[in-house]
Amino acid sequence: MKIVLHPSYFPNIAVFSVLAQNEVLWEVHDNYQKQTYRNRCYVCNDLGKHILSIPIKHVGGQEGRQKYRDVRIEKGYAWQRQHWRTLQTAYRTSPFFEFYEDEFAPLFEKEQQFLLDFNLKAIETICNCLQIHMPVQKTVAYETDPEGHQDLRFLIKSKIDLGVDFKEYNQVFGDRHGFVPNTSVLDLLFNEGTNALSYLKSQPNDFQNRILNA
Numbered sequence: 001m002k003i004v005l006h007p008s009y010f011p012n013i014a015v016f017s018v019l020a021q022n023e024v025l026w027e028v029h030d031n032y033q034k035q036t037y038r039n040r041c042y043v044c045n046d047l048g049k050h051i052l053s054i055p056i057k058h059v060g061g062q063e064g065r066q067k068y069r070d071v072r073i074e075k076g077y078a079w080q081r082q083h084w085r086t087l088q089t090a091y092r093t094s095p096f097f098e099f100y101e102d103e104f105a106p107l108f109e110k111e112q113q114f115l116l117d118f119n120l121k122a123i124e125t126i127c128n129c130l131q132i133h134m135p136v137q138k139t140v141a142y143e144t145d146p147e148g149h150q151d152l153r154f155l156i157k158s159k160i161d162l163g164v165d166f167k168e169y170n171q172v173f174g175d176r177h178g179f180v181p182n183t184s185v186l187d188l189l190f191n192e193g194t195n196a197l198s199y200l201k202s203q204p205n206d207f208q209n210r211i212l213n214a
Contacts, residue, residue: 001023001148001149001150002022002023002024002025002137002148002149002150003018003022003023003024003025003149003150003151003152004024004025004026004027004139004146004149004150004151004152004153005018005019005024005025005026005027005152005153005155005156006026006027006030006036006037006038006068006153006155006156007026007027007028007038007116007119007120007123008036008037008038008041008119008156009037009038009039009040009041009052009054009115009118009119009122010041010052010122010126010184010185010186011037011041011123011126011184011185012037012041012042012182012183012184012185013166013181013182013183013184013185013187013188013200013203014155014162014164014166014182014203014205014207015037015155015185016126016185016188016200017200017201017203017204017205018152018155018205018207019123019127019132019135019200020130020132020197020200020201021200021201021205022205023135024135024137025135025137025138025139025146025149026120026135026137026138026139027068027138027139027142027153028068028069028116028138028139029067029068029069029139029140029141029142030067030068030142030153031065031066031067031068032056032065032066032067032068032070032071032115033156035158035159036156036157036158037155037156037157037158038068038071038115038119038156039053039054039055039056039071039115040052040053040054040158041183041184041186042183042184043086043087043090043091043183043184043186043187044090044171044172044173044177044180044183044187045086045089045090045173046089046090046173046176048173048176048177048180049177049180049183050086050090052083052086052087052184053079054073054079054083054115054118055073055074055077055079056071056072056073056074056115057071057072057073057074068115068116069114069116070114071114071115071116072113072114072115073112073113073114073115073118075111080107080108080109080111080112081108083108084104084105084108087104087186088101090172091172091186091187091190091191093172094172094190094191095190095191095192095193096189096190096191096192096193096194097190099193100129100189100190100193103125103128103129104125104186107121107122107125126185126186126189129189130189130196130197130200131197132197152207154207155207162182162207164182164203164204164207165181166181166182166203167199167202167203168181169188169191169192169195169199170191170192171187171191172191185200188200
């Protein structure tokens with residue numbers, strides 16, 4: 001059974017553990033919603049948990065809601081340079097940042113147009129680093145209850161308690177702030193490198209049952 005997920009910006013460990021262990025179908029026909037992981041992720045720096053947010057062009061008035069696939073990235077703000085500098089500052093002393101940085105740098109060098117397209121490129125880059133298959137199948141229409149698939153689209157929500165004790169791993173600033181769970185998979189990759197995939201595959205991802213029973 002395939003699992004339906006929203007593509008998000010440098011997905012968190014919960015989402016990537018699902019991707020690493022299952023066949024995934026990308027939801028690409030939903031409406032864009034604010035305050036989700038569609039355009040944000042969390043990393044760890046010297047101050048603790050830190051948000052990276054992609055600015056988008058909002059529509060209003062008669063245009064109403066946007067489809068996720070139609071959301072354009074705002075060009076009037078140098079977010080790519082800021083995000084890349086933040087990642088360099090946060091992870092330059094991590095064991096594997098230098099090993100992977102050439103893979104991620106191009107994402108921040110070329111101007112990006114559509115949020116969904118960029119997120120899929122970013123996810124593909126991570127999959128290449130982990131040496132796993134990048135899911136390519138996408139929905140053909142939006143379904144409230146996707147028949148024949150497991151629906152984990154709620155993982156796109158940034159304010160939800162998954163009820164999971166994520167296994168600890170070494171983080172650059174763990175001695176200052178303690179372990180910060182379920183940040184972007186980039187944090188895991190830069191800190192654990194080749195062990196990241198084993199971590200993801202060992203992580204429980206029965207999130208739907210946990211939410212329903214909460």
